[in-house]
Amino acid sequence: MHILLAGGGIGGLAAAVALLQRGIDVDVYERAPELREVGAGIQISPNGNAVLDSLGVFEELRSLSCDPARKEFRLWNTGKPWPMFSLGKSVIERYGYPYLTVYRPDLHQTLADRVRALKADAIHLDSAVTGCEQNDSSATLILQNGQRITGDALIGADGVRSVVRNALWPDTDAAFSGMVTWRALIPMTSLPEHMRESVGSTWIGPGGHAVNYPLHRAEIMNFAATIEGKRWTAQASFEQGTVEECLDDFKGWHEDVQTMIKLAPNLLKWGLMKREPIPQWTQARISLLGDAAHVTLPFLAQGAVHAIEDGMVLARCLAGAKPSDIPAALLRYEHARIERTSRMVRGATDNTERFHSSELATEASAAQYLEREWSAAPIAERYDWLYSYNANTVEI
The missing domain is CATH 3.50.50.60 (FAD/NAD(P)-binding domain)
Structure with a gap:
């Protein structure tokens, strides 16, 4: 065959x-x-x-x-954390x-x-x-x-x-969903000490959310932030973005979110597509x-x-x-x-x-x-x- x-x-x-x-x-x-x-x-x-x-x-x-210790929610503006679920040993056992x-x-x-x-x-x-x-x-x-x-x-x-x-x-x-995701890779050493924890954080707020978690032996912080109410005209799946536009999309969000945007060496903007499952x-x-x-x-x-x-x-x-x-x-x-x-x-x-x-x-x-x-x-x-x-x- x-x-x-x-x-x-x-x-x-x-x-x-x-x-x-x-x-x-x-x-x-x-x-x-x-x-x-x-x-x-x-x-x-x-x-x-x-x-x-x-x-x-x-x-x-x-x-x-x-292998992060846990996943947690953070409130978009105050940063208040809520545990989502524990990872590590408990996930392996289950x-x-x-x-x-x-x-x-x-x-x-x-x-x-x-x-x-x-x-x-x-x-x-x-x-x-x-x-x-x-x-x-x-x-x-x-x-x-x-x-x-x-x-x-x-x-x-x-x-x-x-x-x-x-x-x-x-x-x-698929058709454009009306949402754009900003993606970046940030060297862990460039982040403030309190942001280097091995945790998966999901920042949730009205009309958008952001996710960050460690990658590649904890040498890199992954950042992905999604916002509603955007337009997408590019033929490709992604295009180059700017710090200024990303900061504007997440105006009023917690200082840690703003810090990751500012420290990102490169920001790519992805148009999110969606479609009902085909039968x-x-x-x-x-x-x-x-x-x-x-x-x-x-x-x-x-x-x-x-x-x-x-x-x-x-x-x-x-x-x-x-x-x-x-x-x-x-x-x-x-x-x-x-x-x-x-x-x-x-x-x-x-x-x-x-x-x-x-x-x-x-x-x-x-x-x-x-x-x-x-x-x-x-x-x-x-x-x-x-x-x-x-x-x-x-x-x-």
Whole structure:
């Protein structure tokens, strides 16, 4: 069996490793001229780390990453903290793996190295996909340079603006959400001492929120701040921003938020896209994975994790199948994943209001709001089903 993967992001590379581990030949076609991740930090919850362990990259990634002591809320203007939940040992005891904060390029490079260790020439760079075709026995990827690559199946792991998805279901791109996220990486040594704690902080306020947590052996502080009521006209996913505009967006927010903005060596502005989950991923020998299948707002910290889960479940469904069985195997993969990922997408959308509620305007109303929405019981209901899932063993 020979599987073609369009897209060499985190989901595509995770799928490639899982397939190669099962003796399935894979080729990955990536549009970029070099393999790199644009972005900053991501959070990998226990359900993601369980898969990364099976892929053989968890221990290396853990050594490069951070394991914060806890997650907490901070009120946007006063900075008053409320514990969200403890991490560290308690998470490992409950779910079997830690909750890591990860520098995105570290994860991407670790997966790429693992792919190449299993098949040295599996990743093809500068290979932009422009279309795809299929017949009863094969799927074909069409590249911008005119090449036509044929395999037994094709998986579109080519992101929010997926060429493969739009070939199957035209005009399914996500729309701008009205929100922009500012992202920056700040050297830990440049921050004041009181801001270097190994904690994941979510600053919540009316109409916006900010997140910061340590990365890359606590050498870097990740900063991501989302604000409503913005416009987006850029064709790309992100563009260069300015300190002045970011400070204006977060005028009146706590001094620590202002400090991170001012100390950021570079601020990128990302337009957040959203779309209701599509009801179908698969047509015969072509299917989807990751953002191509289930683009999500980043408010459950599960986008990358669910792409990693997709890769493992896909490989398990294809393992042992004959080429003639591929359409049925891909449908089994879709059925195993689509309900969970759709619930994740809708949960992330629901969290927009939870992070941006008008009730967060004052400390008194915020305290009542957090007790109602973010005490132990609602947190468990919202997150336990995510973290307790294991893509390595879930029934398919």
